[in-house]
Amino acid sequence: MTEKTVRVGFSGDSKELKINPPDTSPPAWDLDSKLAVVGTNVPRVDGPDKVTGRAKYTYDINLPGMLYGRILRSPHAAAIVKSVDTAAAMKMPGVKALVFAFDESKIGEKKLRYAGDEILAIAADSPERADDAVRAVKIEYDPQPFVVDLDDAMKADAPIVNDGKSNVRGKNPRGDAAAVDAKLAGSSKKIEATFRTQVQTHSALETHGLVVAPDGDGIKVWASTQGVFSVRDGLSSNLGLKAEQVRVISTFVGGGFGAKFGPGVEGVLCTKLARQANAPVKLMLTRKEEHLAVGNRPNSLQKVKLGADSTGKLTAISATTFGTGGVGGGAGCTIPAIYNLNRDATYKAESDVFTNAGSSAAMRAPGHPQGIFAMEQSMDMLAYELGLDPLEFRMLNDDNPVRRAQFNLGAKEIGWPNRPKVAGGGKADGPLKRGMGVAGTLWYAGGGKDAKADVEIGKGGEVTVYQGAQDIGTGFKTVLAILVAEELGLKPEDITVRAADSRFPYGPGSGGSTTTPTVAPAVHAAAYAAKRKLFEALATTWQVKPDDISAKDGKVFVASDPSKSLPFKKACAALTADKVTGSADREANYDGYRGNTAGCQFAEVEVDTETGVVRVLRVVAVQDAGRIINKLCSESQISGGVIQGLSYALFEDRIMDKSAGKMVNANFMEYKIAGPKDCPEIKSIVLDVANGRNSVGAMGLGEAPVIPTAAAIANAIYNAIGVRIFELPMTPDKIIAALARKEGAKTA
Amino acid sequence: MSDSSDDGARPKSGVSRRGFLKGVGLGSVAIPAAGLLGGSVVLAEEAPPKPSGPKVFTGEIPIKLRINGKDHDLKVEPRTTLLNALRDRLDLTGSKLVCDRGTCGACSVIMDGLLVTSCMVLAIDAQGKEITTIEGLASGDKLDPIQAAFIEFDALQCGFCTPGLIMATKSLLKTNPHPTREEMQDALSGNICRCGTYDHIFAAIEKVAGGARG
Ligand code: FES
Ligand code: FES
Secondary structure (H helix, E strand, O other): OOOEEEEEEEOOEEEEEEEOOOOOOOOOOOOOOOOOOOOEOOOOOOHHHHHHOOOOOHHHOOOOOOEEEEEEEOOOOOEEEEEEEOHHHHOOOOEEEEEEOOOHHHOOOOEEOOOOOEEEEEEEOOHHHHHHHHHOOEEEEEEOOOOOOHHHHOOOOOOOOOOOOOOEEEOOOEOOHHHHHHHHHOOOEEEEEEEEEOOEEOOOOOOOEEEEEEEOOEEEEEEOOOOHHHHHHHHHHHHOOOHHHEEEEOOOOOOOOOOOOOOHHHHHHHHHHHHHHOOOEEEEOOHHHHHHHOOEEOOEEEEEEEEEOOOOOEEEEEEEEEEOEOOOEOOOOOOOOOOOOOHHHEEEEEEEEOOOOOOOOOOOOOOHHHHHHHHHHHHHHHHHHHOOOHHHHHHHOOOOHHHHHHHHHHHHHHOHHHOOOOOOOOOEEOOEEEEEEEEEEEEOOOOOOOOEEEEEEEOOOOEEEEEOOOOOOOOHHHHHHHHHHHHHOOOHHHEEEEEOEOOOOOOOOOOOOOHHHHHHHHHHHHHHHHHHHHHHHHHHHHOOOHHHEEEEOOEEEEOOEEEEEEEHHHHHOOOOOOEEEEEEEOOOOOOEOOOOEEEEEEEEEEEEOOOOOEEEEEEEEEEEOEOOOEHHHHHHHHHHHHHHHHHHHHOOOOOEEOOOOEEOOOOOOOOOOOOHHHOOEEEEEEEOOEOEOOOOOEOOOOOHHHOOHHHHHHHHHHHHHOOOOOEOOOOHHHHHHHHHHHHHHHHO | OOOOHHHOOOOOOOOOHHHHHHHOOOOOOOOOHHHHHOOOOOEOOOOOOOOOOOOOEOOOEEEEEEEOOEEEEEEEOOOOEHHHHHHHHOOOOOOOOOOOOOOOOOOEEEEOOEEEEHHHOEHHHHOOOEEEOHHHOOEOOEOOHHHHHHHHOOOOOOOOOHHHHHHHHHHHHHHOOOOOHHHHHHHOOOOOOOOOOHHHHHHHHHHHOOOOOO
């Protein structure tokens, strides 16, 4: 190892760092690196497949002799399965296999815990016949008491969802409640408020599902997943197979958003059906099942207290939160530490509450949109209490140079000075009132050590990168092509990308915004290693040292000797073997500029005070993700996050019928997702930060942009109409009710 | 896909759309007599035909569909949607099944010049019509300008909604080659993109339309 110096940071703030990378590592890209492809606008490498319908998603895999699986699920929120009669179903035309989701010997005592709980699965030779067969199964249920509502489930006499005495599972509080309360009591201004957020379902357009085909002594699996390797490992351990006996392919995935890790119950059932029938089985969930059974963002009830001194500096925060992740999942609600508040000024107590509903799953920035909805509205409330501009108040309490720069950028872009200075005091256009709001965010994704990569250079000049991880829509495959192209002096379209297959080098699941930061350094190093091999071969031909050779602009050359220069393709002819492969493991991170990424969003809304309808007119989103690899796809990630955040803010809501124990809107007609007409004008600004930490310096981007949108919109609504909305989604009924309360308060 | 999953245990409690269609007599549907008399139609075991009135069948019947300028002979059950016929019988999997009830547009195709959600059309009713699917837009390697613009403006992320949105765009630009932003929003309002690509789609359409008019 040799010590090197790199410069990290961004135009507004930078520093020098001493690093000690292994000698095999490529030279690290830092703030001063001039890169040709990295950071430019590169269209997706799989764009042509996606726009022509050629892309084969798991859903599109059709194999000869393939059967179709369908799951039979509990219609009850809680019930004992007394008996199951499958005789008629098995006699239906085309039925080939039937497997139970639980130990069959438990019939008579098996308890189903939510409407949607799996009972059994059937495979038949057409989807229609599989549906028929599932309908023909006769089951006797003994319905049990249940509870689906968060507040009801917390009551002492609530039916117990799981075992134990209570549905509430508290975690160890962090901080000293008494000390924090004392600080709050001594604050010159403080606010106290209760916020609620709803359950949101991931609603990826491609539902969960797989195609499983028996393959020799193992299986070949196509899975709609965020974790090629977690599906492989989950299925192999479940079936007692070796990892090599399970091959998982996920070339195209129709979205994930956090819910698609591991094989899931449906994966295990599909595999069992395929093995029983000894035929390929496709099992894709229906839209309804997708809403009920494969995860959601838990709801929240958050009691927040926040104080500041007379100069506007925060003094203390106290947050007590509850949420339900259904029968099994946690309901973590994270109020991230954006602003300057010491640990001894922070108290946080979190509890999960069980209900008879489908389990939660990680969803795009788990816990954070909930927490920021409460935190950033609390900040706003305190700013108005103090008589400070909400943006100025945030700047007073934020030391992060990146976010400070972002706040300034965003304020300029949206025209922050033009907002109404008094909440609700803006000029009205009939019943329409406008306002602006802001919210900050942060994320952590520096990536970890779990990745390998191979880069192959062929004698004919063909370059291929192999990496097993999946592209769930983020543009990951394009990232691979960009990194290799940069290192070899080529264009992204010169690189063949082979990804999303468990036969390729190991890659992480797409979670925590870590795919790119984890994989990128390994790919960079593999490309570098392959390049070194090419240079070594050329060095012999040219009678120079490998170190004298460079690759740039499609050429391989010796800078000091213009006679030694060849187009890349021709240079590859110097290889003695048919191809050379550079392989690399991801090295551990070293020191960097910052351990987390920063962001902020500004929203402008128009509220109809007669109908309560909120229209989001504009959103300016400024986000850092370390070094940006592909500007085009990064902007897509950001605006996509904003639209999903807006959808969460205004529309989406899993509605449970308390007395029936069922979700009443498990479809896309009544579970409203933001559509083209709801889309505001969006300005996505990526702030490129050379973050160091590895040779690439990329950080993750997937999650952060969805976090602050709802809070920024809520703050904008307050600015527009002078009424605060404490509960998501901010539907017209809540706006009207809040306005009526304000009117009532005035006249009372 | 169907809505049967949770009602499996209680066959009477929910009538799914397709279950309903299946139970409807075929009296009004033109079925080649050979199909009825031949061995290909299986009488439904669960619903024996009544002595009078319309007869109820399940089982497959032969139909002919004209897709992307080519005729296809295939066999489907009468309840099979056009979408499932395309996907499961003809391996034309570009059109996607997402909501199964006409609310998301992922299955959009153009039928006799009109944009339709193919999950809401029965395959037997699509006979004799000119159907264009996403697979029919490009000619060979040459992309339709809409497809090229979608790539250029990154108007797609996971891409699952993309075929439907491209078909909706195609249909829009045919009748209105220079739409305003609002007209685009109206025309695409039958489509959902979970990844949130709408603003990039508008930019792509503006490019194809050669700049917006409004
Ligand atoms: S699948 Fe046809 S409209 Fe959604
Ligand atoms: S690109 Fe993923 S749903 Fe539209």
